[in-house]
Amino acid sequence: MSQVFNENGKIIPVTLVRPKNPADCSLVSVGMKVVLSGISKGKGFAGVMKRWGFRGGPATHGQSDRARGPGSIGSTTTPGRVYKGKKMAGRLGGDRVTIKGLKIVEVSLENNLVKVSGAVPGARNGRLMLTGAEVEK
Numbered sequence: 001m002s003q004v005f006n007e008n009g010k011i012i013p014v015t016l017v018r019p020k021n022p023a024d025c026s027l028v029s030v031g032m033k034v035v036l037s038g039i040s041k042g043k044g045f046a047g048v049m050k051r052w053g054f055r056g057g058p059a060t061h062g063q064s065d066r067a068r069g070p071g072s073i074g075s076t077t078t079p080g081r082v083y084k085g086k087k088m089a090g091r092l093g094g095d096r097v098t099i100k101g102l103k104i105v106e107v108s109l110e111n112n113l114v115k116v117s118g119a120v121p122g123a124r125n126g127r128l129m130l131t132g133a134e135v136e137k
Helices: 022-027 048-052
Strands: 002-005 011-017 032-039 044-046 090-092 096-108 113-117 128-135
Touching: 011 096, 048 090
Parallel strands: none
Antiparallel strands: 002 011, 011 113, 032 096, 032 128, 044 090, 096 113
């Protein structure tokens, strides 16, 4: 990410996006709202605290080895199973993420760069799909 200053001196965080085709820079204009899609950074196998933001167990009352565990994952004999969709440990990231409502702050035709307000999904030099919308008034 980078930053630019507007006419009032306010800092605007931007992400520099370089289209594959230099002619694509001319298709976008300053102030245009866009939708960006990309693949988020993969974080590998993650526990429930990192993946879902679980609070964890108590640090006292005899809990010496369950500080980062999920706690109970289901009832007893009825229903006798774990419900589908239960938030548990597993692979985190590497999913398609779409961010809507980002604005084009600056377009540089000579450098083949588009400056988009805010953060975009994925790692550096990752692929993004940019879809245009109407120009804001």
